[in-house]
Amino acid sequence: MKEQTRIFLSGCNGKMGHVIAEICGTYEDMAIVAGSDKNTEALPFPVYDDPTKCKEEFDVIIDFSHVSALPLVLQLAAKTGKPLIMCTTGLSEEDKSALFATADKSAVFYSGNMSLGVNILISLVQKAASVLYPEFDMEIVEAHHNQKLDAPSGTALMIADAINDTVGGNLEYVYDRHDVRKKRDKKELGLHAIRGGNIIGEHSVIFAGPEEVLTISHSAMTRNVFARGAVAAARFMKGKAPGLYSMENLVGTK
């Protein structure tokens, strides 16, 4: 039997918490030993209303909850020195400072998108941009379900920022061209959002050159991709020394 990674799951009664529990049940080397949530409905492991009350021994904390849970989750990480995989989004600059400060005491893994595929797409796109820009024009197209509130997606912006960093940081993000009558400038990076039906999440980056077009794209088939990424991060982070880690460390680009 493989050595187990024992997980403390913050937000265990949420949608992602339930998916993580389901996925961990399919891996021999993963076990959820306790969790926390403001909804303390019974689960097959102890559920605390306050994570710092946890009595069980664990190796890694996974958090898919809400920013309001952050202070107590950070206390748990600092108190135990165990690695924290922070997947909750919507963190303010102040929240991020508190999170990054915790990396002095325990290993902190943070990513706005836990999909392995999206993070590999980002590294491939950076490689392509470093070779093809400025000769090729770059445009990002994303598609999501009709319930999504923000546009473009946070992931499209993550991809745009990664491209921009790669090519020197001078790109101008263009979201809409309907009221301009001018030719495309080399500095433009177009971002386009499609909304409809139940599309989980699609991102394509188009590199259009004078004689060829390269498109690199990713489609999420189910929301489980984020949970699988978090479980892969838990395996990777077990026993890691304090410091800040990201998907770039996990997918081997850093």
Ligand SMILES: NC(=O)c1ccc[n+]([C@@H]2O[C@H](COP(=O)([O-])OP(=O)(O)OC[C@H]3O[C@@H](n4cnc5c(N)ncnc54)[C@H](O)[C@@H]3O)[C@@H](O)[C@H]2O)c1
């Ligand atoms: N990084 C990624 O790839 C990724 C992917 C999916 C979701 N997310 C993020 O993960 C978070 C959770 O997503 P979800 O879809 O499971 O949401 P959800 O609303 O279904 O679940 C959140 C859970 O957190 C609990 N909670 C809320 N406030 C709390 C508090 N103060 N203390 C303790 N528990 C509290 C709720 O009771 C709920 O059970 C969101 O921020 C979401 O954006 C990130």
